[in-house]
Amino acid sequence: MRRVTGNDKLLTIEGLTKAYPGVLANDRVGFAVAAGEVHALLGENGAGKSTLVKMIYGLVKPDAGSMELLGAPYAPPEPRAARSAGVAMVFQHFSLFEALNVAENVALGMENPPPMRTLAARIREVSDAYGLPLDPDRTVGDLSAGERQRVEIIRCLLQDPKLLIMDEPTSVLTPQEVDILFGTLRKLSSEGTAILYISHKLEEIRGLCDHATILRGGRVVATCIPRDKTAHELAEMMVGTELKLTDRAGRQAGDVALEVVGLNLPPTSAFGPTLKNIGFSLRKGEVLGIGGVAGNGQEELLAALSGERPSTPGSVILAGEDISGFGPNRRRARGLLAAPEERLGHAAAPDMSLIDNAILTGAKRKKLTRNGFLNMRAARDFAQAIISAFDVRTPGPHVAARALSGGNLQKFVIGREVLQDPAVLVVNQPTWGVDAAAATAIRQALLDLAAKGAAVIAISQDLDELVEISDRFAALNEGRLSEPVAAASLTLEQIGLMLGGAHGMKPVEAVL
């Protein structure tokens, strides 16, 4: 059994420093975590949170500094050593094999897996104890993102960890699933397990965490008790400047810009979702927010709208014209533009320059070709215009797309479409992995676009974002789109239910 060890320091970190070529990822970082404490690591993308926990988990070796676990020096050379010392980690991106079942996946992560039957019984036992129901015999490919996360968590709990590190655990969960997760985490902490919780979602941290260490530019800039601060105060500590709020004044819905009627699309891969009978209509000047956990048909819906995947006649109608069979360029010519989720490799070609990437979608509307020949000066001007209008940090337009940080490339991708003056713009996860300042700028750009009379479809997992920018909201779950409803009247709770709730589960009561 675990014991509550009171306020003893479980993990102490001092002067931890790690440099990568060109960046100081962690600069003399120090903090302490007590047993049973839920400790938040808060910071923007690139603040150094990931590097820090990778050092704690033995994935990255620090250049300088020291760590102590339970009073003894702690310097894990590899994750295996960290695990045997009692440190476990749930990653943001799961490492599961879709074709194997839950027990087999858990066994793959163990040093000496017990016989399958014993293991399955242990999984049932742990999942019952912590309110995370999970059938060990189910195939992972059939599980929702929340259920997959439970596999990862149970894999950790089987090791009886003293410290559990969780990297952005709620980014793939519905609000109900978040409640269940928090119940489990509170129960763990009441039993003395410390939790290091990485997130940039401020309300969550206020609700869950006892202490917060705030990182910016690789340094600890503040520590606080998150309950005592407002979300806005936390955000400003994280960003280091005053945050502007988006301004959504002065929009009026006009004529119908885009209509989707009975859109069906078969899956492209074995575990891919099928789009089933999707229908909605979108007016000029309106932002339609489409929520839902990624993998429920978001990518497919974008492909069906961008023209990458043509659909049956009559299913996609732009300003009265049936464009269901048109390819991406014919749709662009008529004003339907899109920005896919995957920045490198889909929205942009990684090894090509920003100038080339400006040509990628801008060739037609920006007239970057003459008789089929590239007008390099016009392309360069267009790339430069995107860079300055969207504050893309880059040495210049000749730089390869992959040299840009995620946030800067995202600003470039969104800017490239916005500056082409679309009639309808479809964006998928517009601010995914983007820092707070850039995210605000992107949301504002989408709102400004709608204010000018364009129709916008924002597909996102970030419900706060959708509440902030949408006029109407619909949920995409397992390939079906709910009836869009006016966003102003919705609470996060209702949105969560629209997203399919917690996939048939009830939250357990936290044992405090």
Added chain:
Amino acid sequence: MIMLVKRPTPSIFWSWATPVIAVLATMIAGGVLFAALGKNPLDAIRTIFWDPILGPNAGYFRGQLLVKAGPLILIASGLAVGFRAGIWNIGAEGQYIMGAIAGAAVALAAYPAESVLLFPTMVIVGGLGGWAWAMIPALLKNRFGTSEILVSLMLVYVAQNLLAYMAFGPLKNPQGFGFPGSRNLQQYASAHNPELIARTGMHWGVVAAFIAVIATYVLMARHIAGFRIRVAGDAPKAARFAGVAPTKMVVFCLGLSGALAGLAGLFEVSGPSGQITDSFNAGYGFTAIIVAFLGRLHPVGILLAGLIMALTYIGGDSAQLSLGLPAAAIQVFQAMLLFFLLGFDFLTNYRVKLKGTRA
């Protein structure tokens, strides 16, 4: 400790320096190989790389240089376009043969009529022959998802058998006293692809190679079609997003490289070779793959690489004669060039970092 660090962007310096290093490394390793065969390595290297250009018999060899480089450059220019798009035509040798057979068949059918239109017709038909042969892997890929690498390669052997059949059968010279092989087109004025400037080796195929270099340069650097090819090679999903249809890309790239290989075959059969024989093909289609990579898939690079590769052919021939090196040694020598090139290529994308052992 030696560490490899990925570069944020590929190094332009190294992307051009690696071919030079590969040539030097090939000279050194080749020297070792020749020494192991009991030859003086310096003599061998000089015979291969120096004598053909500046040696005592250079006057003869220099002409040969363009004769050999022409088809290599012409074929490699087309291949490189496809390679940039990630479409791997390995069967240029077969397309080269089919271009030659198709073009020569036109001439042999027209024999002995003389017309200024005959040669241009042969050029068109020759190009079409190579194009058609390349359409087989293209259509199979688009229709059934087959690998163009395997299909185009296997079609080389089909083409070789077809060549032998033609040389012994339908295209055999009726006045050839039973010897295999067609009439010699060098003796048929309307069909002959002559040396345009005496003792330079310059013929219409070399002219076509230069035009191909310029045209593919313009295509890749300045035209939207070339832009799409580059996107398709770098990020297929982004290409689809940009409206590039993958099936059209396959047809275009295989078609272009097949047509250029077919042209090379036609110019060869109507010029330097003169006739269809069962041993007509000399491996240009395969060597052109090396030329394309040695030239960094860039038209200007291919021009230089084609000349260097031609040099190893000529130098190799003369080393066989004067030093008694086996023909296989020269092929090993050419293969080493590609091997070293690919080996050193990581310098373009990685930086080598020397570091003390970590604390």
